[in-house]
Amino acid sequence: MPASEPAPKSESAPPPGLPRGWVLGGLGLVTGGVLALHRFVPNTPGRLGSLLETFLFWLGPFTVLLLLCAAARRSRTALIALLVPVVAWTASFGPLLLPGDPPGARELTVLQHNVADDNADPAGTARALADGGADLIALQELVDPALTVYRRELAPRYPYHSVHGTVGLWSRHPLGPTRALDIKPPDIAEPWQRGLRAEVRTPYGEVAAYVVHLPSVRLGATGLASARRDESAALLGRILATERSARVILAGDLNGTVDDRGLAPLTSRLDAPERGLALSYPAALPVARIDQVLARGGTVARIRPLPATGSDHLPVLARIALDMAPPSGG
Template structure:
């Protein structure tokens, strides 16, 4: 029995794209956790003193290392470049009881760029005041914002609104950061939330919004592009294919960011095109239900 489960687990890890529809999307959202199945099966094999099962577990263990082990390797995972940017991405939560404390924590990272989502009044004015000294340049559209140590130009909204949403919905922003390493197009996005059901993920709005964002990135000219946002999906989730097919994610680090009380997945993403995203890591909890994530991006 354990050997059979081992083979099935290995198959899911290696061929998860073959699992259809929303069930496959749900599987991909929690793919690294299949490693727990291997641990449980190994424990059962040891308890039963089975000689065959531990050998069979080599297959799913190798499959997990191939599918999910890359982020755990040492090193930054960046290529050579002349200039690096430190970026922070954080969904600050529209119910955050301490926006001033959250702003101080984020400013204390020394990041070059800070992207925030779920900015609502009156907390927005708190963030603007609290971040002003460390970040003299910022742009806000709707509930998303970008704070920068470097001048920003051409800030404008990006329409990510799915067709089925009728109420006001402004969750996309693009600006050009004029860094010492050159101009960088920076996107801040908050894609629609998804619901986990027995049948899989209810994610049609998220997927449609991801497609719109992917089209915007594809329309960018030559030069580096950075995407910071709460994408409500992991980089393995097929719903984010319009983005992950055009941009690279973090080379190292799992950085599970949600929910903050017991993080099980990273839905807060740092991606780049014509630039390399190094190790991504979470920062200490704020008053949000998400953890902030920080990464270094190498330009060039």
């Protein structure tokens, strides 16, 4: 009998001394490290840290793909290593997927929407927003002649409103003094007004409402161009630092996610939603929530997207549970 020839080695066999699935396991450990330590990723060159944080949520689906590959290869090593990103992602984003608490007392609803300056159906958009039933509606990219349409269509259910530049606030409750906010980056020479502050006299006490539209960001060969957005956020952060009202709501197109360090001047002073993903941009296939509702002196209990309008953004609707009003003179 001729001696049997040794079976050929599998092309996919790991190098000597390494367990099966070591590549998948390594990818899992790197993914988990990025999720847990993304703040340590440098922001230069090309705002790499901000770019990563914009799409941090999607490391979850990527981890699921790695898990499926590890299961197909029956690699215990990879499956154990992939527990690291599973735990890290769940700690960061898991609470957003939980059901919110039922509505309670002292609660306001805020609808945030960038209506798009090229919206072909402003009347239909306005009617859809009014049907959302919010207490406050914050809008961006308001331009003539569409602005006249929004005023006309929203007036029956929202008798109080204020517009400064291309941003506006509509309210079911009376508005006190309103003013424009100077959040224009210093290198913009042309007229540019994208922020307002209004006092809203709600049944639960006064609330300072901010409506803003931060500069756009662009993704190119050199990375994420977000310098203007970051400068505008820093200017707004300084204004918020001087805000004396105990209850503050900020609604706007911030052109960034709440994980993006470029928005730290805002997210360090105001709380993000506790429940809900509400991916809002682009409307055709949303990959990120850049339309935000933040609060101080209250909890953004839940945020959710509404059906598409004629805009390239989806509207988002947030429920805000206000804290007990401070004592008079306190």
